[in-house]
Amino acid sequence: EAQVTQNPRYLITVTGKKLTVTCSQNMNHEYMSWYRQDPGLGLRQIYYSMNVEVTDKGDVPEGYKVSRKEKRNFPLILESPSPNQTSLYFCASSSPMTGGELFFGEGSRLTVL
Amino acid sequence: SQQGEEDPQALSIQEGENATMNCSYKTSINNLQWYRQNSGRGLVHLILIRSNEREKHSGRLRVTLDTSKKSSSLLITASRAADTASYFCATAASGGSYIPTFGRGTSLIVHP
Numbered sequence: 001e002a003q004v005t006q007n008p009r010y011l012i013t014v015t016g017k018k019l020t021v022t023c024s025q026n027m028n029h030e031y032m033s034w035y036r037q038d039p040g041l042g043l044r045q046i047y048y049s050m051n052v053e054v055t056d057k058g059d060v061p062e063g064y065k066v067s068r069k070e071k072r073n074f075p076l077i078l079e080s081p082s083p084n085q086t087s088l089y090f091c092a093s094s095s096p097m098t099g100g101e102l103f104f105g106e107g108s109r110l111t112v113l
Numbered sequence: 114s115q116q117g118e119e120d121p122q123a124l125s126i127q128e129g130e131n132a133t134m135n136c137s138y139k140t141s142i143n144n145l146q147w148y149r150q151n152s153g154r155g156l157v158h159l160i161l162i163r164s165n166e167r168e169k170h171s172g173r174l175r176v177t178l179d180t181s182k183k184s185s186s187l188l189i190t191a192s193r194a195a196d197t198a199s200y201f202c203a204t205a206a207s208g209g210s211y212i213p214t215f216g217r218g219t220s221l222i223v224h225p
Contacts, residue, residue, distance in 0.1 A: 004155075031211065031212050033212045035215070040217065041217060042201065042215050042216055042217035042218050043156075043201065043214075043215035043218075044214075044215075045212070045214050045215075048212045050211070050212075058214075059214065088153065090155060090156070092156075094211075094212065096211055099144075099161055100143075100144060100146070100161065100205060100211055100212075100213070101146065101158045101161060102146070102148070102156070102158060102203070102212075102213065103158070104155035104156045104157070105155055106154060106155045107153065107154065107155055109153075
Protein backbone atom coordinates (compact mmCIF):
# COMPACT_ATOMS: atom_id res chain seq x y z
CA GLU A 1 0.00 0.00 0.00
CA ALA A 2 1.32 3.40 -0.99
CA GLN A 3 1.87 5.46 2.10
CA VAL A 4 3.78 8.15 3.94
CA THR A 5 4.59 7.21 7.52
CA GLN A 6 5.40 9.69 10.24
CA ASN A 7 6.62 8.99 13.74
CA PRO A 8 5.86 9.81 16.44
CA ARG A 9 2.20 10.67 15.94
CA TYR A 10 2.04 12.44 19.29
CA LEU A 11 4.81 13.89 21.40
CA ILE A 12 5.02 16.11 24.45
CA THR A 13 8.48 17.42 25.18
CA VAL A 14 10.20 20.24 27.01
CA THR A 15 11.98 23.32 25.76
CA GLY A 16 15.48 22.63 24.51
CA LYS A 17 15.30 18.85 24.27
CA LYS A 18 16.31 17.84 20.77
CA LEU A 19 13.85 15.74 18.88
CA THR A 20 13.43 14.18 15.46
CA VAL A 21 10.22 13.46 13.61
CA THR A 22 10.77 10.75 11.04
CA CYS A 23 9.07 10.52 7.66
CA SER A 24 9.27 7.64 5.25
CA GLN A 25 7.55 7.01 1.91
CA ASN A 26 7.34 3.80 -0.11
CA MET A 27 6.42 5.28 -3.49
CA ASN A 28 9.93 6.11 -4.74
CA HIS A 29 8.94 9.77 -4.90
CA GLU A 30 11.58 12.34 -5.71
CA TYR A 31 9.98 15.21 -3.81
CA MET A 32 9.36 15.37 -0.08
CA SER A 33 8.28 18.25 2.11
CA TRP A 34 7.36 19.26 5.62
CA TYR A 35 4.48 21.52 6.63
CA ARG A 36 3.20 22.78 9.92
CA GLN A 37 -0.44 23.52 10.54
CA ASP A 38 -1.63 26.04 13.10
CA PRO A 39 -5.18 27.29 13.71
CA GLY A 40 -6.08 30.13 11.38
CA LEU A 41 -2.79 29.89 9.49
CA GLY A 42 -3.39 26.89 7.27
CA LEU A 43 -0.41 24.83 6.18
CA ARG A 44 2.94 26.52 5.99
CA GLN A 45 5.89 24.93 4.27
CA ILE A 46 8.97 24.39 6.44
CA TYR A 47 11.46 22.63 4.17
CA TYR A 48 11.34 20.67 0.98
CA SER A 49 13.60 18.33 -0.92
CA MET A 50 13.61 17.66 -4.62
CA ASN A 51 15.97 14.72 -4.44
CA VAL A 52 18.61 13.00 -2.34
CA GLU A 53 21.02 15.51 -0.79
CA VAL A 54 18.96 18.41 -2.19
CA THR A 55 17.01 20.42 0.38
CA ASP A 56 15.70 23.96 0.48
CA LYS A 57 13.93 26.30 2.85
CA GLY A 58 10.23 26.86 2.71
CA ASP A 59 8.35 29.75 4.28
CA VAL A 60 9.03 29.01 7.96
CA PRO A 61 12.38 27.18 8.28
CA GLU A 62 13.66 28.87 11.46
CA GLY A 63 14.35 26.41 14.26
CA TYR A 64 14.21 23.35 12.02
CA LYS A 65 16.70 21.20 10.15
CA VAL A 66 16.21 18.43 7.63
CA SER A 67 18.31 15.89 5.82
CA ARG A 68 17.74 13.70 2.77
CA LYS A 69 20.36 10.98 2.79
CA GLU A 70 18.06 8.38 1.26
CA LYS A 71 15.25 8.81 -1.20
CA ARG A 72 12.60 7.33 1.07
CA ASN A 73 13.38 9.24 4.28
CA PHE A 74 13.11 12.92 5.17
CA PRO A 75 13.45 13.51 8.92
CA LEU A 76 12.58 16.84 10.54
CA ILE A 77 14.94 17.83 13.34
CA LEU A 78 14.21 20.33 16.08
CA GLU A 79 17.60 20.98 17.65
CA SER A 80 16.27 23.10 20.53
CA PRO A 81 12.46 23.09 20.52
CA SER A 82 10.58 26.09 21.83
CA PRO A 83 6.89 26.49 22.75
CA ASN A 84 6.19 28.34 19.49
CA GLN A 85 6.98 25.10 17.66
CA THR A 86 3.96 23.47 19.24
CA SER A 87 2.00 22.49 16.16
CA LEU A 88 0.65 19.74 13.93
CA TYR A 89 3.31 18.62 11.46
CA PHE A 90 2.75 16.93 8.14
CA CYS A 91 5.18 15.24 5.84
CA ALA A 92 4.28 14.81 2.18
CA SER A 93 5.80 13.25 -0.90
CA SER A 94 5.18 13.65 -4.60
CA SER A 95 6.64 12.95 -8.00
CA PRO A 96 6.72 15.11 -11.13
CA MET A 97 6.14 11.88 -13.07
CA THR A 98 2.64 11.62 -11.60
CA GLY A 99 1.63 15.25 -11.88
CA GLY A 100 2.83 16.51 -8.52
CA GLU A 101 -0.06 15.25 -6.40
CA LEU A 102 1.01 15.30 -2.75
CA PHE A 103 0.61 12.24 -0.57
CA PHE A 104 0.42 13.15 3.10
CA GLY A 105 1.29 11.35 6.28
CA GLU A 106 -1.24 11.28 9.11
CA GLY A 107 0.48 14.06 11.00
CA SER A 108 2.57 14.43 14.15
CA ARG A 109 1.12 16.51 16.96
CA LEU A 110 3.95 18.09 18.90
CA THR A 111 3.64 19.97 22.17
CA VAL A 112 6.64 21.81 23.58
CA LEU A 113 6.29 22.84 27.22
CA SER B 114 4.71 33.19 1.71
CA GLN B 115 1.38 31.46 1.25
CA GLN B 116 0.48 31.67 -2.38
CA GLY B 117 -3.21 30.79 -2.33
CA GLU B 118 -5.98 32.23 -0.22
CA GLU B 119 -9.36 30.56 0.05
CA ASP B 120 -12.67 32.31 0.42
CA PRO B 121 -14.87 32.06 2.38
CA GLN B 122 -13.05 30.99 5.52
CA ALA B 123 -16.14 29.11 6.65
CA LEU B 124 -19.23 27.83 4.88
CA SER B 125 -22.32 26.22 6.39
CA ILE B 126 -24.97 24.63 4.15
CA GLN B 127 -27.70 22.03 4.17
CA GLU B 128 -27.32 18.58 2.70
CA GLY B 129 -28.22 18.59 -0.99
CA GLU B 130 -27.09 22.16 -1.60
CA ASN B 131 -24.07 23.07 -3.67
CA ALA B 132 -20.91 24.39 -2.01
CA THR B 133 -18.59 26.81 -3.78
CA MET B 134 -15.16 27.75 -2.53
CA ASN B 135 -12.77 30.15 -4.16
CA CYS B 136 -9.01 30.45 -4.24
CA SER B 137 -6.96 33.45 -5.28
CA TYR B 138 -3.22 33.38 -5.80
CA LYS B 139 -0.50 35.88 -6.50
CA THR B 140 1.97 34.69 -9.11
CA SER B 141 1.97 32.55 -12.23
CA ILE B 142 1.49 28.87 -11.56
CA ASN B 143 2.22 25.52 -13.15
CA ASN B 144 -0.85 23.95 -11.65
CA LEU B 145 -3.40 24.34 -8.88
CA GLN B 146 -4.59 21.54 -6.66
CA TRP B 147 -7.44 21.13 -4.21
CA TYR B 148 -7.18 19.04 -1.07
CA ARG B 149 -9.56 17.96 1.62
CA GLN B 150 -8.78 17.49 5.31
CA ASN B 151 -10.98 15.80 7.84
CA SER B 152 -10.43 17.15 11.32
CA GLY B 153 -6.77 16.77 12.32
CA ARG B 154 -6.05 14.14 9.67
CA GLY B 155 -3.70 14.17 6.72
CA LEU B 156 -4.77 15.98 3.59
CA VAL B 157 -6.22 14.04 0.70
CA HIS B 158 -5.77 15.11 -2.90
CA LEU B 159 -9.01 15.88 -4.74
CA ILE B 160 -8.14 17.31 -8.11
CA LEU B 161 -5.32 18.99 -10.05
CA ILE B 162 -5.84 21.52 -12.80
CA ARG B 163 -2.99 22.66 -15.02
CA SER B 164 -2.41 26.26 -16.00
CA ASN B 165 -3.53 25.56 -19.57
CA GLU B 166 -6.83 24.02 -18.46
CA ARG B 167 -9.97 26.00 -17.65
CA GLU B 168 -12.28 23.41 -16.13
CA LYS B 169 -12.06 19.92 -14.73
CA HIS B 170 -14.57 17.49 -13.28
CA SER B 171 -14.28 14.58 -10.91
CA GLY B 172 -17.51 13.00 -9.69
CA ARG B 173 -19.42 15.71 -7.80
CA LEU B 174 -16.45 18.09 -7.96
CA ARG B 175 -16.00 20.79 -10.53
CA VAL B 176 -12.93 23.00 -10.58
CA THR B 177 -12.42 26.07 -12.72
CA LEU B 178 -9.27 28.07 -13.25
CA ASP B 179 -9.01 31.64 -14.50
CA THR B 180 -5.34 32.49 -14.92
CA SER B 181 -6.10 36.05 -16.01
CA LYS B 182 -7.77 36.68 -12.64
CA LYS B 183 -5.41 34.34 -10.78
CA SER B 184 -8.32 32.53 -9.25
CA SER B 185 -9.91 29.11 -9.03
CA SER B 186 -13.16 27.76 -7.68
CA LEU B 187 -14.17 24.38 -6.32
CA LEU B 188 -17.82 23.41 -6.62
CA ILE B 189 -19.20 20.45 -4.73
CA THR B 190 -22.62 19.56 -6.05
CA ALA B 191 -25.40 17.87 -4.05
CA SER B 192 -23.37 18.04 -0.86
CA ARG B 193 -23.56 15.35 1.82
CA ALA B 194 -22.88 15.44 5.54
CA ALA B 195 -19.75 13.38 4.81
CA ASP B 196 -18.36 16.33 2.80
CA THR B 197 -17.90 18.21 6.08
CA ALA B 198 -14.17 18.99 6.13
CA SER B 199 -11.63 21.72 5.44
CA TYR B 200 -10.69 22.36 1.84
CA PHE B 201 -7.38 23.81 0.73
CA CYS B 202 -6.04 25.05 -2.54
CA ALA B 203 -2.36 24.56 -3.26
CA THR B 204 -0.33 26.20 -5.98
CA ALA B 205 2.99 25.35 -7.56
CA ALA B 206 4.53 28.55 -8.84
CA SER B 207 6.01 28.74 -12.32
CA GLY B 208 9.78 28.71 -12.24
CA GLY B 209 9.83 27.73 -8.60
CA SER B 210 9.90 24.41 -6.81
CA TYR B 211 7.28 21.99 -8.01
CA ILE B 212 6.16 21.47 -4.45
CA PRO B 213 2.99 23.43 -3.76
CA THR B 214 2.26 25.87 -1.00
CA PHE B 215 -1.14 26.09 0.66
CA GLY B 216 -3.70 28.66 1.67
CA ARG B 217 -5.52 28.87 4.99
CA GLY B 218 -8.44 26.75 3.86
CA THR B 219 -12.23 26.86 3.86
CA SER B 220 -14.06 25.03 6.62
CA LEU B 221 -17.21 23.44 5.20
CA ILE B 222 -20.02 22.17 7.40
CA VAL B 223 -22.85 20.28 5.73
CA HIS B 224 -25.89 19.86 7.96
CA PRO B 225 -27.93 16.67 7.52
